[in-house]
Amino acid sequence: MSRLLIKFVNIIFMLLSTSVLFNNGIRAQTLFSSEIPTEIAEKLGVFPIVNYEPALKSELRAPDRWEVILNIVADDKNIQSSIMNNYRNNGFEKLQWANLWNYRCREEWRNFTDSHNLPLSSSYFPLLLTKDLNCSCKESVKILNNFIDLENDSNLLIEKLEYAYEGDNFMVWLHELRILIRLLENFKLDDLQGVWDEVSKNTEMKDGDKIHKILKGETLYSISKLYDVSVESLQKINELGISTIISEGSNLKIPN
Incomplete structure (x- = not known):
């Protein structure tokens, strides 16, 4: 019981520390972690659609058990608002980038999570954990091996995410992960696949x-x-x- 209490206090302290850093104007590099590198975008000829405004889906999937954990831990409203605005700016530009990455490897990521009985939300983890490997779906999916057999251990899930992240401002990144999962889940973005395919060939x-x-x-x-x-x-x-x-x-x- 004391171990859980200590863990809870540590999480609260990390949240408060992150909030102070964020409000002082220090932005984590992960706010842009799903953005396609310029050189790749230019090579593929893919660029965001101007003035894009996606609609919400009529039916939304309820958060799964791991999302519930993320929602509890990453609950700083100021950080959430800043990240949300970042993804909505310039016609949802960063969300369009994230959607492109997600579509390239989504089938492979979801096949892995399904075969190992992992929550659907975990299929989005590689999107923010393997930016440099997203060109290779077979390589990026390997990060999910870290999350097999976690069950509902909330402490271990957060520890595994932090270990896999290996970057600065982990709690800010965790907020971004929570928000990006919901943005990709809640908005009608499926029809963009044809658009992105067409852009690369147009x-x-x-x-x-x-x-x-x-x-x-x-x-x-x-x-x-x-x-x-x-x-x-x-x-x-x-x-x-x-x-x-x-x-x-x-x-x-x-x-x-």
């Missing part, structure tokens, strides 16, 4: 011209930044005059 050479298929939310300005060309050059090659109006699904010529 540039091709046709009759000597580079063609871009316009996606939802894209503007001439965002496309000009994507290809490092001017809006004026896009208008000229596509015979738009001074118009900036473009239609989703249409093809746009990109100057070389």
Whole structure:
């Protein structure tokens, strides 16, 4: 009993310490942990949809037993609010990045958790624990071996997460994990898979011209930044005059 009390006091102390650090303006690097590295984004040609506003699902999955533990431990409202805003900013940009990573490996992660009778929430753990390995679903799934046979031991779950994390400001990271699981669970993001697949393939050479298929939310300005060309050059090659109006699904010529 005394061991549990000591553990509880330590957790409260960590929460309070994290809150002080956070309110003093120190932001953990993990606030951006699900963001795709720039070099990978540019290589794949994947960028967030502009002004994206996902809708909530009509039916929401109730938190599983491990999520309940996360909700109890990571309960600082100020940290939650800051992280939530971070994921919602710029048209849910960071949530779009997280959704892309999640889709690439989700099947493999969930197959592992199902086969080992782990809670569904654990299938999201690799998303924030293996950023550098997310290019390899087979490698990133190995992190879940740390969580086999934990049952409902709340202390051991938190200890295992902290051990696997190996970074600064663990409690802030734990809040992010809690929130990201719910964001990916609660918002209608499934239809983005087709969009991301299309983005990675939407540039091709046709009759000597580079063609871009316009996606939802894209503007001439965002496309000009994507290809490092001017809006004026896009208008000229596509015979738009001074118009900036473009239609989703249409093809746009990109100057070389």
